[in-house]
Amino acid sequence: MKKVSELGFRTDSWYEVIVSTYSEHGEPHFAAMGCGLIDEEHLILKPYINTETYRNLLYWKAAAINVTNEPYHFYSAVFNKPLPHRRGEKVTAPILDGAEAWIEAVVENISADTADRATVTLIPSTIKSAQPIIQPYSRAGHALVEMLIHYTRVRVFAQSSEHHRAVSLAEKILDYSALVRRVSSNPVYLQICDEVVSELKKLGVLG
Known part of the structure; x- marks a missing residue:
C-alpha cells in the first residue's frame, strides 16, 4: 500500500x-x-x-x-x-x-x-x-477553491455572535471572485462566483 x-x-x-x-x-x-x-x-x-x-x-x-x-x-x-x-x-x-x-x-x-x-x-x-495529469497553474482555480472554503465558514459565523467574522470573510470572497473574473472566462467558474455572491447576499453579510 x-x-x-x-x-x-x-x-x-x-x-x-x-x-x-x-x-x-x-x-x-x-x-x-x-x-x-x-x-x-x-x-x-x-x-x-x-x-x-x-x-x-x-x-x-x-x-x-x-x-x-x-x-x-x-x-x-x-x-x-x-x-x-x-x-x-x-x-x-x-x-x-x-x-x-x-x-x-x-x-x-x-x-x-x-x-x-x-x-x-x-x-x-x-x-x-490515478495517473497524474500535469496541468499549468491557474490562479482562477485556486481562487475558486479558497472562495468556497471561506464560504463554508461564513455559513457558520453568519448567524452567530461572530457575525463580524462572516462579514470579513465575505469581503475576501468578493476579492477572490474579482480575481476569477479577471483571469478566466470559463462559464462554469463564473456561474460559481455568481452563486456564491448570491448566497452571501441572502446571509446578509455584504455591506
Whole structure:
C-alpha cells in the first residue's frame, strides 16, 4: 500500500480535501474539509458536530479522503450538488470519481474537543492515486477553491455572535471572485462566483 506522504501530505500542513461518507440510509455525502497528517498511520479531521459528515462518521466509522484540484468538485460538495462516485473497496464510503487520489480510512477515535467541533482520527485502509495529469497553474482555480472554503465558514459565523467574522470573510470572497473574473472566462467558474455572491447576499453579510 502507498504511504500517505507519497500523495504529498506532510505533518506540518493542513490540506483541503473532499471527505465522502454515507448517511445512515446509504446516501452519499461529500464535504469540503481540512485534513491533516499525524503520521503515516493516522489522519485527522475536525468536523463541526452539527454536520452530516460528523453524524455519518459516528454511524459508519469510515470515510474516504478524496484529493482533487478540480474547483467544481469543491463547489458541488459545498452546495450539495450530486457528484459521480463509486463504492469503496475496503470501507463503507463512496469514492469520488475524477479524484487525483483517494484514501479509504476507518475511524479510530472521535472526541468532542469543543462545544461545536470534534477531532476525528482515522487509519488508512487503502491509498490509491490515478495517473497524474500535469496541468499549468491557474490562479482562477485556486481562487475558486479558497472562495468556497471561506464560504463554508461564513455559513457558520453568519448567524452567530461572530457575525463580524462572516462579514470579513465575505469581503475576501468578493476579492477572490474579482480575481476569477479577471483571469478566466470559463462559464462554469463564473456561474460559481455568481452563486456564491448570491448566497452571501441572502446571509446578509455584504455591506
